[in-house]
Amino acid sequence: MKRVAKKFxxxxxxxxxxxxxxxxxxxWALQPEFLSAFNIFNVSRxxxxxxxxxxxxxxxxxxxxxxxxxxxMGSLSVVMLGVCMETWSLSPILxxxxxxxxxxxxxxxxxxxxxxxxxxxxxVTLATSFVFTGFANGISKGxxxxxxxxxxxxxxxxxxxxxxxxxWLLFAVLVIVTLFFRYTKLGRSILATGGSEPAAxxxxxxxxxxxxxxxxxxxxxxxxxxxxxxxxxxxxxxSTGTDWMMTSMAVTVIGGxxxxxxxxxxxxxVFAGLLMALIRNGLIMIGVNVYYEQxxxxxxxxxxxxxxxxxxxxxxxxx
Amino acid sequence: xxxxxxxxxxxxxxxSLAACSKPAFDExxxxxxxxxxxxxxxxxxxxxxxxxxxxxxxxxxxxxxxIALYGLAPHPFFDxxxxxxxxxxxxxxxxxxxxxxxxxxxxxMDTGVLALAAMGYQGxxxxxxxxxxxNALYTDLVNEGVAVTNxxxxxxxxxxASICFMTPMxxxxxDALEWLINEIGGKGNIIVVIERVDDPNNILRLEGVxxxxxxxxxxxVLQQIWGMSTEAEAIAAIEPVFSSYAGQIDGIxxxxxxxxxxxxxxxxxxxxxxGNDVVSIGIDDDEVTLKNIRDGILDATYAQNPVGMGYLxxxxxxxxxxxxxxxxxxxxxxxxxxxxxxxxxxxxxxELQAVTDQISAELYxxxxxxxx
Numbered sequence: 001m002k003r004v005a006k007k008f009x010x011x012x013x014x015x016x017x018x019x020x021x022x023x024x025x026x027x028w029a030l031q032p033e034f035l036s037a038f039n040i041f042n043v044s045r046x047x048x049x050x051x052x053x054x055x056x057x058x059x060x061x062x063x064x065x066x067x068x069x070x071x072x073m074g075s076l077s078v079v080m081l082g083v084c085m086e087t088w089s090l091s092p093i094l095x096x097x098x099x100x101x102x103x104x105x106x107x108x109x110x111x112x113x114x115x116x117x118x119x120x121x122x123x124v125t126l127a128t129s130f131v132f133t134g135f136a137n138g139i140s141k142g143x144x145x146x147x148x149x150x151x152x153x154x155x156x157x158x159x160x161x162x163x164x165x166x167x168w169l170l171f172a173v174l175v176i177v178t179l180f181f182r183y184t185k186l187g188r189s190i191l192a193t194g195g196s197e198p199a200a201x202x203x204x205x206x207x208x209x210x211x212x213x214x215x216x217x218x219x220x221x222x223x224x225x226x227x228x229x230x231x232x233x234x235x236x237x238x239s240t241g242t243d244w245m246m247t248s249m250a251v252t253v254i255g256g257x258x259x260x261x262x263x264x265x266x267x268x269x270v271f272a273g274l275l276m277a278l279i280r281n282g283l284i285m286i287g288v289n290v291y292y293e294q295x296x297x298x299x300x301x302x303x304x305x306x307x308x309x310x311x312x313x314x315x316x317x318x319x
Numbered sequence: 320x321x322x323x324x325x326x327x328x329x330x331x332x333x334x335s336l337a338a339c340s341k342p343a344f345d346e347x348x349x350x351x352x353x354x355x356x357x358x359x360x361x362x363x364x365x366x367x368x369x370x371x372x373x374x375x376x377x378x379x380x381x382x383x384x385x386i387a388l389y390g391l392a393p394h395p396f397f398d399x400x401x402x403x404x405x406x407x408x409x410x411x412x413x414x415x416x417x418x419x420x421x422x423x424x425x426x427x428m429d430t431g432v433l434a435l436a437a438m439g440y441q442g443x444x445x446x447x448x449x450x451x452x453x454n455a456l457y458t459d460l461v462n463e464g465v466a467v468t469n470x471x472x473x474x475x476x477x478x479x480a481s482i483c484f485m486t487p488m489x490x491x492x493x494d495a496l497e498w499l500i501n502e503i504g505g506k507g508n509i510i511v512v513i514e515r516v517d518d519p520n521n522i523l524r525l526e527g528v529x530x531x532x533x534x535x536x537x538x539x540v541l542q543q544i545w546g547m548s549t550e551a552e553a554i555a556a557i558e559p560v561f562s563s564y565a566g567q568i569d570g571i572x573x574x575x576x577x578x579x580x581x582x583x584x585x586x587x588x589x590x591x592x593x594g595n596d597v598v599s600i601g602i603d604d605d606e607v608t609l610k611n612i613r614d615g616i617l618d619a620t621y622a623q624n625p626v627g628m629g630y631l632x633x634x635x636x637x638x639x640x641x642x643x644x645x646x647x648x649x650x651x652x653x654x655x656x657x658x659x660x661x662x663x664x665x666x667x668x669x670e671l672q673a674v675t676d677q678i679s680a681e682l683y684x685x686x687x688x689x690x691x
Binding site: 031033034036038039042046049142143144146153157232233234235237239242243277280281284285293294 | 424426429430433450452522545
C-alpha cells in the first residue's frame with residue numbers, strides 16, 4: 001500500500017488528481033447540487049474544452065517553448081471557420097479542414113521564426129499574437145458569424161450516455177496523444193528535445209525541425225479547440241480566445257506538463273481541465289463574493305502549485 | 320499501457336457520475352405543486368376566495384419565487400440593475416440572487432448561468448455576452464425547465480428568452496446624437512466614441528449614429544474611436560484624438576459606460592488646459608457621471624433605466640413561476656430612458672421610476688397573460 005502511494009505521489013499529474021478530488025468533496029459538502037447530473041455534464045463539457053485549449057499550449061511547452069499567441073490563433077481560426085461556413089457556404093468538413101490548416105500555418109509561422117532564427121519563443125509569440133488578433137478583427141470587423149451549420153453543433157452540444165460528445169472526443173484524442181509520445185519516433189524526439197536540446201542534438205535529432213513541428217501541432221490544437229468552441233456555442237465569435245493564455249498555462253502546468261519541457265501527462269489534462277472548470281463553477285455555487293472570485297481562483301491554483309512543490313520534495317527525499 | 324488504463328478509469332468515473340447522479344431539479348419542489356396547509360386553529364377563519372371575481376385576484380404573492388439575475392462582470396450598469404433587484408426583492412419579500420461574473424465572455428457567462436441553474440433557480444435574467452452564442456445557453460436552460468429573460472440587450476431572434484427589457488439601442492443613440500447636434504447648432508465637428516467592438520448593443524448604437532448623421536450633412540465626424548473595455552483604455556484612446564484635433568472639436572458622444580467615463584476624464588483636462596469648450600454627452604447614470612454633470616464637466620448623459628430593468632426582470636420571472644406567460648407577440652419591452660442634464664439631474668430618477676411602475680402594472684394587463 002505504501003509503495004502504491006509512493007508511486008502515485010511520484011507521478012507528475014498526482015497533484016491535479018488530488019486537488020480535483022478534494023475540491024469535489026468540498027464543494028459537494030457545501031452545495032449538494034454540485035454533483036447533480038446537469039452540473040456534472042456542464043462542468044465536464046467545459047473541462048473538455050479547457051483540455052483541448054491546453055493541448056495547444058502543451059505542444060509548445062513540451063519542446064521547451066511557450067505559445068503566448070494561443071488565444072489569438074484560436075480567434076483567427078474561429079474567424080476562418082465562420083468565413084468558410086457563412087461567407088463561402090462550405091460544408092462543415094471542408095470548413096474544419098481549412099480551419100485546421102490555418103491553425104497549422106499560424107504555428108508554422110511561429111515555428112520558423114523561433115526555430116530558424118533562434119529567437120525567444122515568448123517574445124516571438126507575444127508579437128505574433130498581435131498580428132493574429134489584428135487579422136481576426138480585420139477580417140471579421142468584430143462581428144460574429146452566426147450562420148453555423150446545425151449538424152456541426154451536434155458535436156459540441158450533444159451527448160452519448162449522458163456524457164458530452166466533447167468528453168468522448170477528448171479521451172479519444174488523449175489516447176492518440178499518449179500513443180504518439182510513447183511509441184512514435186517523432187513523439188519521443190519531441191520529448192527528447194524538450195528534455196535537453198543539446199543532448200538531443202548530439203544524439204542526432206534535428207531539434208530545429210522538431211521545434212517547427214511542435215509549433216505546428218500547437219497551432220493545430222488551437223484551431224481544433226476553436227472548432228469545438230464554435231460547435232459548442234453555435235456561433236463564431238472573434239473574441240474567442242481572449243482568456244486562453246491563462247487557462248492553457250494553468251491546465252498545462254497543473255496537469256503535470258513540465259515548464260522546462262520533456263514531460264507531458266495526458267491524464268493530467270483531464271484532471272487539470274476538470275480542476276479549472278470545477279473551481280469557477282463551484283465558487284459560484286457556494287456563493288463566493290464575485291469581487292473576490294479571481295483571488296480565490298488564483299489562490300486555489302497557487303495551492304495546487306505548492307502541493308506540487310512539496311510533492312517533489314517528498315519524492316526527491318525518498319530517492 | 321498503464322496510462323491508457325488510467326484514462327479509461329477516468330472515463331468511467333465521469334460516466335458513472337453523469338449517468339447515475341440525481342437530476343438537478345426535483346419537480347415536486349416547483350412552486351405550482353407545493354402544498355400549503357392551513358393550521359388547524361385557523362382553519363375556520365381561512366378566507367374563502369371562491370366568490371372573488373377573477374380580475375381582483377390577478378396579482379398573486381410572488382414571495383416564493385426562485386429567481387436569479389446574472390450580470391457579466393463588475394460594471395456601473397450592473398450596479399444599477401442590482402438596485403432594481405433589491406427594490407423588487409424588498410417590495411415582494413422574496414430573496415433574489417444577483418450573480419456577477421468576472422469577464423465579458425460567453426465562456427464565463429455559460430459557467431455562471433449554468434451554475435445558477437444547477438442550484439435550482441427556475442427563472443434567470445441575463446445580459447447576453449453574445450447575441451448569437453447566448454442562444455445556445457438559453458436553449459440548454461429551457462430544456463432543463465428554466466425560464467430565461469434578457470435585460471439590457473437582446474439575443475438574435477428566434478430566441479428562447481421569453482422577454483427582453485432594454486432601451487432600444489438604435490433609437491437611443493440617435494436621440495443622444497440629435498441632442499448633441501442641436502446643442503452645437505446643427506453643424507460642426509464631432510468625435511464618436513464606441514466601446515467594445517463585440518457588444519451587440521454597440522453595433523445597434525452605431526446604426527443609430529449613422530442614420531442620424533445622414534440628416535445633418537454639415538456635421539463632420541472627425542474620428543470614430545473603438546475597442547475599449549476599461550476606463551484606462553478609453554482615456555488612452557481618446558486623449559490622442561484631442562491632441563490631434565485640438566481646437567477643432569465641437570462635440571463628443573460616448574456610446575458606452577466605460578467609454579463615457581474615460582471621455583469625461585479627458586474632457587475635464589482638455590477644457591482646463593485649452594480653455595476650449597466641447598459639448599459632450601455620455602451614457603448611463605453612474606455616480607461619477609452625475610457628479611460631472613452637476614460640476615459642469617459633462618453636459619448630458621443618456622440614461623437607460625437599468626434599475627427598472629432589474630425590477631421588471633424580477634417581476635416577469637416571478638410571474639412566470641405563477642402561471643403567467645408573455646402575451647402573443649410580446650418580446651422586447653422598452654424600459655424607458657432619459658437625457659439627463661444639469662436641469663433634471665436631481666429629478667430624472669423619479670421620472671424613470673414612474674415609468675418602471677407603470678410598466679410593472681401593465682405587465683398584468685397588457686404584456687402578460689395568465690395560462691389556463
